Amino acid sequence: MSDTNGKMKWQHEGVENPLNGNTALCEAALDVFSTHSFGEASLNDIIKAAGMNKGSFYYRFYDKLDLYLSLLQRLSVEKLELFAQYDDTNTEDDFFASIRKKAMLGIRFARKEPRYNALSRRFLTEELSFRETVVGVFGGVTENVLLRMVENAQLKGQIRSDISVQMMAEVFAILLERIDRVIMPDMQDYEVLGKIDELITVLRNGTAVK
């Protein structure tokens, strides 16, 4: 770990992510890391479940953290690919229409790979030093895009101006983050869309009677 410095072994050597060819290891790592914290996750379990040997693992990875980072990288690539299909940064949508689209994309990915959501939420409960290490490798990807969306919408007069933008952005962020609590796994697509529209309605018009 002290040797790693948060870098990935395969990145040093300009080789592709060693998880790419190894679906067994990828699945095992995702299973374990999405259900256990980094410290609690047993590397032995992962390796055993993947049908691998310790030596082979350490031939390709520096350590446990290297595997974790490689997994995050693979997942973020997959997510970006999905989101890229629906890129709307240039369209001049209504604010709530943008939020709606964002929520739909998030749910689509979450339903495709539920373990990813579990993993990223679990990451937020890791120790601060660990989070800093990981963020240090992946860079500040988490720049607050929501806050700027809200600021923009307020300037355009699409949302009320008597509430601070920080508060609004936070409300949207919290709800988008836990949107899975509203969407059940057994729902049909049209039901999911209905739930999202309900949520957007609440955010737009509130819950009180008019």
Add this chain to the structure above:
Amino acid sequence: MSDTNGKMKWQHEGVENPLNGNTALCEAALDVFSTHSFGEASLNDIIKAAGMNKGSFYYRFYDKLDLYLSLLQRLSVEKLELFAQYDDTNTEDDFFASIRKKAMLGIRFARKEPRYNALSRRFLTEELSFRETVVGVFGGVTENVLLRMVENAQLKGQIRSDISVQMMAEVFAILLERIDRVIMPDMQDYEVLGKIDELITVLRNGTAVK
């Protein structure tokens, strides 16, 4: 652990919670359990930080789980005491006034003991089997009071009826749960009240311009 069956040693023997007289152990356990998952938390660290010996610890507790449960019990008693001072179950408040009061109480306790919030949120990310064990001891305390508040308010015509009660209750629950993200630790009391009122306004009237 197999001997424990999820019960607390001191409950068996009708003695008071052994954490009560031992502030050092209580503080150490709260420190560690609020920053680490149950599995990751080191009992050795807790005992050392409390200036205790292993033998003394195991004289009073069955095991690590017993300590964890005793800590939860103590905290829940403290929280109930605080909430009891402001019991409003019999008053005929407006729905949003009730929510406002609930949010204020939650924040008051969270600011008094921030580690408790961290602990209870961390509990939700523990393994299912562990959560079931703990819930089995404490009973289904988590009966959804919010859902019934929403149903009631809808019957009284205080909130709109075109959104499902489940959705609304979930939205309120999610936001109440993460209300700490909106309240900064260095805020004065009047600032906190202002933030809560902002949040209530959003929930009541929405974010769109009228």
Add this chain to the structure above:
DNA sequence: CTCCTTCTTGACCGACTGGTCTAATGATAG
């Protein structure tokens, strides 16, 4: 065949875990 590199194997390491147990200590009673 030999030589060399790449990759695999699994025994092994020290550190740490939750938990046990026996011997010693302190206090109180008769």
Add this chain to the structure above:
DNA sequence: CTATCATTAGACCAGTCGGTCAAGAAGGAG
């Protein structure tokens, strides 16, 4: 004083952890 009790002390246990390493297998090049 002795006897009995509750409590403390910490060495010790088996098991797991992440990580290392020397030996050998596999395969291509000459």
